[in-house]
Amino acid sequence: MERKEKNFLGFTVSIVxxxxxxxxxxxxxxxxxxxxxxxxxxxxxxxxxxxxxVFIVAVILGFVTFINGRY
Structure with missing residues (x-):
């Protein structure tokens, strides 16, 4: 069973x-x-x-989601 790297983006955004x-x-x-x-x-x-x-955050989150989906 391979370990998946944890993504702390949501955690960091909620704290900020x-x-x-x-x-x-x-x-x-x-x-x-x-x-x-x-x-x-x-x-x-x-x-x-x-x-x-709001526009910038949506673009950044969309880009991060796109990158995470590719790799």
Whole structure:
């Protein structure tokens, strides 16, 4: 029985996303009004950056899945 190499991509991504969400929750708890005002003032920028980041993550995950399927 041959051993398969473990893939830690999902584990790493979940830790990074969890750390980002936790830091945003802490910042919002400390500075609630400033946090909301900052996001309202820069909403167009955050919408564009969010869409761009989702696109980049989808491309990277698709590429990784394609490479893992080939080898």
């Amino acid at each position: 996303v969890g750390a980002i969400v936790a830091s945003l929750c802490i910042i919002q708890a400390i500075f609630p009004n400033e946090f909301k005002a900052f996001f309202i003032q820069h909403s167009i920028f955050f919408n564009i950056m969010g869409g761009f980041l």
